[in-house]
Amino acid sequence: MSNYIPTIGVEVHVELKTNTKIFSPSVNGYGQMANSLTNVIDLGYPGTLPTLNEEVINLAIKACKVLNCKIRNKINFDRKNYFYPDNPKNYQITQFDTPIGYDGYVEIEVDGISKKIEIEEMHIEEDTCKSTHRNNKTLLDFNRAGVPLIEIVTKPCMSSSKEATLYLEKLKELLFYSDISDCKMEEGSMRADANVSIRKCESDPYGTKVEVKNIGSISNVGVAINKEIERQEKLYESGESFKEQTRRYDDKLGDTVLMRVKETGNDYRYFPEPDIPYVYITDEMISNVEKTIPMLPDERRSKYVELGVSPFKANKLVNNRILSDYFNTLLDSNINFDIASNLLLGDISGYLNKEEKVITDTTLTKERFIELVNNIDDNTLTSRNLKDILSKVLESNSSIKDIIEECGIKNITDDDKIRKVITNIINNNPDSVSDYKAGKDRAIKYLMGQVMKETKGSINPKMANKILIEELNK
Amino acid sequence: MEDKLTKEEVLHVATLARVKLTDEEIEKYRVELKQLLNEVEKINDVEGYDKERMIAPWSDNTTLREDKSSDMLDPKEVIKNAPKHSGNYIEVPVVIGESEGA
Amino acid sequence: MYLDKSIKEINNLLKNKTIKPIDLVLEAFDNIEKNKDLNAYITLNKEEAIKKAKELENKEVDNILFGLPIAIKDNIVTKDLKTTCASHILDNFIPIYDATVVEKINDKSMIIIGKTNMDEFAMGSSSRTSYFGAPKNPLNKEKISGGSSGGSATTIAAKDLLFALGTDTGGSIRQPASYTGIVGMKPTYGRVSRYGLVAFASSLDQIGPMTRNVYDNALLLNAIVGKDPKDLTSSSKETEDFTRLIGEDISNMKVAVPNYFMSDIVSDEVKDKIKETIKILENNGVSVDYIDMKYLDKAMILYQIIAMGEASSNLARYDGIRYGHPIDNPKDIEDLYFSTRAKGFGDEVKRRIMVGSYLLSGDNAKTYYNKALSIRDDIKKEFSKVFEKYDLIIGPTTTTTAYNLDEDMDDPLKSFMDDVLVIPVNMAGLPAISIPVGKASDNMPVGLHIIGNSFDEATIYKLASFIEKKVGEIYE
Secondary structure, eight states: OOOOOOEEEEEEEEOOSBBEEEEESOOOOSSTTTSOOTTTTTOOOOOOOOOOOOHHHHHHHHHHHHHHHHOSEEEEEEEOOEEEEEEETSSSOSSSSSOOOEEEEEEEEEEEEEEEEEEEEEEEEEEEEEEEEEETTEEGGGGGGEEEEEEEEEEBBOOSSHHHHHHHHHHHHHHHHSSOOOOGGGGEEEEEEEEEEEESSSTTOOOOEEEEEEOSSSHHHHHHHHHHHHHHHHHTTTOOOOEEEEEEETTTTTEEEEEEEOOOOOOOEEEHHHHHOOEEOHHHHHHHTTOOOOOOHHHHHHHHHHHHHOOOHHHHHHSHHHHHHHHHHHTTTTTTTTHHHIIIIIIIHHHHHHHHHOOGSSOOOOOHHHHHHHHHHTTSSOOHHHHHHHHHHHHHOOHHHHHHTTTTTOOOOOOOHHHHHHHHHHHHOOOOOOOEEEOHHHHHHHHHHHHHOOOOOOOHHHHHHHHHHHHHHH | SSSSSOHHHHHHHHHHOOOOOOHHHHHHHHHHHHHHHHHHHGGGGOOOOOOOOOOSSSOOOOEEEEEESOOOOHHHHHHHOSSEEEEEEEEEOOOOOOOOOO | GGGGGGGHHHHHHHHTTTTHHHHHHHHHHHHHHHTTOOOOOOEEOOHHHHHHHHHHHHHHOOSSSTEEEEETTTOOOOOOOOOTTTOGGGGTTOOOOOOOHHHHHHHHTTTEEEOOOOSGGGGOOSSTTTTTTOOEEEEEEEEEOSSHHHHHHHHTTTTTTTTTEOOSSSSTHHHHHHHTTOOEEEEOOTBBTTBBBBOSSTTOEEEEEEEHHHHHHHHHHHHHHOOTTOOOOSSSOOOTTTTTTTTTTTTEEEEEGGGGGSSSSSOHHHHHHHHHHHHHHTTTTTEEEEEETGGGGGHHHHHHHHHHHHHHGGGOOOOOSSSSSOOOSSSSSHHHHHHHHHHSSOHHHHHHHHHHHHSSSHHHHHIIIIEEEHHHHHHHHHHHHHHHHOOOOEEEESSOOOOTSSOOOTTTTTHHHHHTTHHHHHHHHHOEEEEEEEOTSSSEEEEEEEOOOOTHHHHHHHHHHHHHHHHHHHHH
């Protein structure tokens, strides 16, 4: 076991889901022909000036709210000056002195204990252009130049890769659920960098910090952090010191690789962007944005559990946003939510996956779904019946009642009828009855099998089981 | 006060500004840049000013742009002024990695 | 010659079809050809201008600027017309869009004749930092025309045409106007859109009209102002007719003369001319007070910090990648940056972007740039205080008359000192004009500087046109 305490901070860049870029009216899009989504502003042409996309400010406010950040009411932008071919003006417009959000947190649960991951600040900035390297040349595509980003910086408050990955999963879920970003790490719309250092004990100063960049998935963030902790431990153990540095995660090697050793402070020559005067974030703007925030994942989970859904299924529902949104439309109705969640996660999901559809593509309106749940709840339909009529339920507009009639489903729901069938079977199987009396559980299973066979499945198994035990105990 | 910058100081600012200098130019700028810097040093003598910063002299509340697209260029226009290009891409000598910025 | 007539006469001649726009265009090109040695232009737009003039023949003469030739400073971008900023690094640059002011000029059916010479990226005060050589002062070809809008001042003073646009970051319209005896206005910061003006110092730059007389100047300003959604620093102030107060009674106006503007830094001859003008005003019922103003003597330092700081960032984009003029066969990306910029920029530009980079580096941004922004706010407040009591502030535009072209260029402070009287105005973002008020013993013009309150250009024009008339009477 390790003798060192890791300290981890995470910086996340998230591309905002807007129609247009932050400082120009070019389309914000992914996967299009090179240099087809640009204009003179994105290219940094002489004489061009930035304008500021309203939706960027709104989404940033939303992110502040969702991440429990305080919102600054007067912000400005700053120029970060550095020469790089992917930086068209050779300065990036970002926020330095007045980040829009600060002092926020995200709550995670680590091994059953909840922990607040503190957010130092959140600021708005523009993305760089995309470079590809080919035959000793670098090719520039400016479609990404000027795509709006928010950068979310935590305090160095995490002590394991597990906390970091839980934080990222939670962050992703929150931003995705509130329509702030697609959060697709594979397309780069969410990018995470981790700052890792280790020290012997809490009272020591922080160890030398290493930044790990270019990590392509949340699970790899965990791997990269562990690898980095291991590497630093080895160095300290062998008495070697090292400099503050930036490393990148190499997926093929499964390890971090040195990119550059930090020079004595990068000289970005920040100064206030004179082309964009102060922006005032008013209470009205904030309350308008608040109205657009949907119910967030944690609230959904606890609400579902409250209504009788198991925590496991509640979580499964929340993991599928479209199903969860659908489920949310039912919350004010008086139905059996356990059955509703079973239906959505079970047969219906199975059908949708097979057909490569989502629930909103089907004909299952809220009203028809409620009818379906109630028919199962009062035993009119069994799960076996459901399999037979599922395609009609999801693809026709007939009421559930009509479908049941049309398919000739007539389940035995009459208590007396069931009791008659069961007494018959008990009388014909005296051996099993004595087995049952002798405490052999499998006798019940056998007898139930006989009951279902006799009724060709048109009977509610729970009900039959209950009556069978009653009769056996007589 | 020394009336010249050191060679290193001149090279430092030339690097920040990405300007290559000849030895002759370095010598010249050691004097000239120092003259300019001595001048701006005088700001340290100003006292009793208000802390409010004026970013731009005009202080209308910033008008935000509606999130609607317009005014895009054809890729052919993008490469029109570019000294080097390859297909629709603008070309530069090979650069390793991505920038610090984002 | 038609271009010697007043704007109203020309407009009537166009309306009654005595002349056509092409006559004006050809006359302007004739004049420019005759005055070729003045080096006022970097690029002429002859073919397109003639084409446009012919197209206009079928159009109704719908406004007073219709069909009139105009010259544009070469740091304002014009679609398909080379725009160099008088720099080697952009000497092949063909913009793919029009500046907002150019669109406005086109909306008025004015005809762009060419792009005027200037200091490289507008950095300088004599237009001698131009990659294409300095323009000459039409009043004495041994002298500078001033700068940075030297070419625009030259072509107006040479009477090539009636209208030109200049830009003013630290006096670059008013100072050359003063040196060449024309009228040059820097409007309030935010009056005119900067979209398409190649940035030198973003928080200071402003486009303005340069003309032979005050009335024409106000007309051209009418045409170019207005809120531009493409420029967040442009003001939503209502547009107005800037000629509306011209000719109105000026008695009872209150004018302030800051003592600093009449101190030892100004030559006696210039001061004498200004005093003569003040006498005229007083004789016509204007009350003139000499006042003390704080910070005026500090404006130069702030200007240097803010302008060089912003310039170092604004000029970072010239790397020869997306446009411009790179070196051949760079060894690597750093060589492309360092060598392209070494070759592409002139001495003054290099000096300023190096110092500007220094001023923003490390903790310096706090010590210099941020502090300068704070003091800048105080300068603005200081001016506001004066405008509570006075309608206008006046003084000389320049400390001397135009000096010789061959005067030493190596003093890095000289180009700033030429603008010491006009720079405070840019710090406060105020409107100000320079108008000629006679000549000194060297037979070179002296300019009167009239500063107004924010967005009060109309009052400046009112007094300016009165003085123009009175001074005219004296010289006739």
